[in-house]
Amino acid sequence: MPIYEQTYRRWEAPRLRGGRWLAVAAQELRVARTSALYRRLLLLSCVPFLICLFLLLVTDLMTTNPSMLLRSLVRQVQFTNIDARFFRMYISMAMPFSFIFCLLVGAGSICNDYRNNLLEVYFAKPLSKGEYFFGKLAAVCYVPLCLTAAPALGLYLLHMLFSPGTAVAFARESYWVPAACVALSAAAVVPTALFIMACSAVSRSTGFASVIACALLFMNSAFGNVLAEVLRIHNLRCLSYTRSLVYLGDLLFGGRTRITLHWGYVAAGLVAFSVLCALIVLRRIRNVEIGS
């Protein structure tokens, strides 16, 4: 006997006006979490952060404590210098994982709903295609950004905490690093997420979308690099999506590069690429929902 009657009753409470994109994102992540591969990869993806955290702690503790015998030894090791390149290194280590998570969540994001006839059901509710699109995008970007930008910012703050003596000088020297971390992470994650969603929108299965995405990225990278080598024009490497990201990383974190193209062109290329992918996704959704 139930505590109260559990049957069909009228539901009169006021309905929420916005925030449906959050419901879409939360549901997408809930579905992703049901995959054992996703959960295992989530654990594995903590490894770059743990490595960098270990290096940061060792460096900070040893360099700030004069009595440490290993102090001079640690200072000799180039990669333990905590500067902008250290955070760039962390983002580079986390990038493959962020791509895999984009693929895991994004590849099935549109095609599964389409194949299972769920779009009709969802759009019969007061859900707009914009809310649906942003919800899906947020879900695809959430974990990758949590793996790249958020830990990089955390490492930055931890470094300040663990080396209070040099914190002010470090903050003055590298005040731009947090912004650079966020910018590089966003530049890498958002276009990738949109690209994989577009692949999902034009295919019928998750596997097919993943294969299309990987193949196109590989071909694009090969095309850009081969063209640059054949014509001996380094700037043509920016035709490759991955090289564009590396170039932006070099610019943001002060690395050396042979590319001389203005960063604005690369950024504009990434924006145009993202817009194109978004249009492909929206067009697929529009086939179902055309209401005002």
Next chain:
Amino acid sequence: MAARESGNGAAIVEVSELTVRYGSRTALDRVALTFREGISGLLGPNGAGKSTLLKTLLGFCRPSGGWARLLGQPAGARSLRRFVGYMPERDVTSPKLSAVSFVAYCGCLAGMPYRDALQRTHEVLNYVGFGEERYRMMETYSTGMRQRAKLAQALVHDPRLLFLDEPTNGLDPLGRVAMLDLIRDIARQRGVAIILSSHLLPDVEHVCERVVLLDRGKVVEQGTLADLTGLQEHRVSVRIKEGADRLARRLAALGQGVERQEDGSLIIESATAEDRKRLFRAAAEEGLQIRQFTPVRHRLEEIFYHGVSADS
């Protein structure tokens, strides 16, 4: 929500001169109809335009002419969809989710806070007959369970109007009756207006109060089931205790039209009082006992075939 009162029940859906085209093909051709409170049947053969009409009312298809209003507002408006539930014809499943997660998610999309949506999900799933299987992944569900899950998602946000597109598709006879009983209960006990699209005449006859018959995108017939299946004054159904064949032969010899039915009764053309006298006289002469003598009603099947064949 303004709804025009007229006739028997308020007008829930009003459609006028509605035309929908898919490229060069006209799916709906100047359709004009009104659905009122209660259960209305949208009847027609495959490809008649039933699903297109429902999708146009929901805003999934853009009309190329005419207009439609739902609950007093222009059809297709997104704000209107919070008052409308839709159970699509096609199989819907969310393979990695249980019915609870799926229906609760649909509640959230309709604007319900998650806690409310979850509570309401359990109420609705109980109502449509789900037990513990609600926690199983939907990919393991039978067709009947999927149909009920589809109905639950259409009901979770407490709609005022429910579109059911072929709700008994793929169900066994018991499941069909259970689904139709549920539909009747939703309309009569819960006060939800229902538009039931089907090509199955017994389903429509079982639950609907009004019927619109569509064929090739046009309205062929519409009205209450009682009006459409009205009495045929020139035909009577006669049930004889024994010897129906003898009476049939006798009447045929007298030049009267007689049809033998599968249940043993006779349908007799009886336009005039003289015809009826002749019938009773013949029965008396043959020594037969008439057990039942009733005017014949039009059957929905006849109306359907008449409407569809007349149109083609």
